[in-house]
Amino acid sequence: MTIPTERHVLVVFPHPDDEAFGVSGTMTTHIKQGTPVTYACLTLGEMGRNLGNPPFATRESLPEIRKKELAASAEAIGLTDLRMMGLRDKTIEFEDDEKMVGMMTELIEELNPSLIITFYPKFAVHPDHEATARAVVRAVRRMEDRPKLHCVAFANNTLEVLGAPDIVHDVTPVRDHKMASMQAHISQTAWMLKEMEHKLAEGDPETENWLTQERFYKYRWEDDFEVSF
Amino acid sequence: MELVEVKKLQVQLDAFAGKDVYLHLETTNGSYASHFNEAFFNAGAFIRNVVINYELGKVVGDSPHRVGLKLPHGWVYAQGITHYEMDDQGRLLLAGHDGTGKLAVALQISETPFSY
Numbered sequence: 433m434t435i436p437t438e439r440h441v442l443v444v445f446p447h448p449d450d451e452a453f454g455v456s457g458t459m460t461t462h463i464k465q466g467t468p469v470t471y472a473c474l475t476l477g478e479m480g481r482n483l484g485n486p487p488f489a490t491r492e493s494l495p496e497i498r499k500k501e502l503a504a505s506a507e508a509i510g511l512t513d514l515r516m517m518g519l520r521d522k523t524i525e526f527e528d529d530e531k532m533v534g535m536m537t538e539l540i541e542e543l544n545p546s547l548i549i550t551f552y553p554k555f556a557v558h559p560d561h562e563a564t565a566r567a568v569v570r571a572v573r574r575m576e577d578r579p580k581l582h583c584v585a586f587a588n589n590t591l592e593v594l595g596a597p598d599i600v601h602d603v604t605p606v607r608d609h610k611m612a613s614m615q616a617h618i619s620q621t622a623w624m625l626k627e628m629e630h631k632l633a634e635g636d637p638e639t640e641n642w643l644t645q646e647r648f649y650k651y652r653w654e655d656d657f658e659v660s661f
Numbered sequence: 662m663e664l665v666e667v668k669k670l671q672v673q674l675d676a677f678a679g680k681d682v683y684l685h686l687e688t689t690n691g692s693y694a695s696h697f698n699e700a701f702f703n704a705g706a707f708i709r710n711v712v713i714n715y716e717l718g719k720v721v722g723d724s725p726h727r728v729g730l731k732l733p734h735g736w737v738y739a740q741g742i743t744h745y746e747m748d749d750q751g752r753l754l755l756a757g758h759d760g761t762g763k764l765a766v767a768l769q770i771s772e773t774p775f776s777y
Contacts, residue, residue: 481691483760487662487744491685491769495776503732520777522707558692588696623761640744 442545446560448502455604456613508612525563536571552583595648662744674718
């Protein structure tokens with residue numbers, strides 16, 4: 433599937449590395465097509481558990497490491513507008529819900545995106561992913577002229593409930609950018625990448641597909657996750 | 662961080678006794694525990710920048726260690742502590758890292774507040 437040209441793409445995720453696996457290829461493709469892309473990353477992944485044994489970082493030194501990794505990932509993607517929104521990992525769902533909607537509304541009003549990418553509410557697994565998705569959906573719901581909303585879903589019941597993804601982007605042409613984005617988050621992805629590279633070397637087609645195809649669901653307003661907010 | 666040496670860590674714990682200190686305490690299985698294993702009951706707790714003043718702090722046992730702080734009206738303790746570090750800002754950072762390098766527990770004390 434070719435990726436249509438957009439006016440502006442806004443990507444909203446809570447953690448450094450959320451962008452790498454699911455959407456970095458799509459982001460690079462948009463950038464190469466001349467579309468401005470903004471990535472709003474809500475936290476610095478302060479509560480990441482991969483600290484090594486022997487440890488390479490502490491709970492207190494991790495945020496600075498992940499901040500640099502996020503910047504390196506943005507560079508690998510070709511992204512020039514990276515926003516670090518200053519929230520703390522694992523606390524987003526406890527923030528005031530209206531404040532979260534306000535944060536999203538401000539971004540949308542400033543950037544006027546034709547496409548927003550975030551997680552799919554109720555199919556996003558991590559509480560921060562869910563809270564981010566809820567805030568974005570609520571902000572967009574209130575708009576008269578809604579931009580497209582493409583959502584990443586990976587809960588175990590996704591296929592069963594939502595069916596096959598509505599959109600599958602082949603990001604093979606920007607595979608190296610995507611790989612570099614994942615490698616940029618090395619403190620958190622090292623073990624996963626090692627396993628992946630092993631499988632790729634063996635020519636495992638599932639892993640190759642996972643790497644070169646990015647999957648999205650169009651948000652189903654007719655089946656909204658809540659009646660109102 | 663270094664592996665806990667009971668005698669050395671005990672000296673550090675003693676140095677903070679009787680002082681107002683900011684506490685960071687967390688236990689975690691990670692947010693994906695019930696995603697990878699749906700039968701897993703995921704529980705954890707987190708507290709950060711609450712001021713305590715302990716009269717006695719002790720590190721006990723073989724690794725992984727337990728560390729307990731006795732307060733005038735209560736207790737703080739953590740189990741599973743494997744590593745520690747006195748960082749460049751004079752904060753005592755204790756952590757329990759499992760065999761795969763994942764943090765499972767952290768207990769930290771500092772005379773100045775931890776960041777947000």
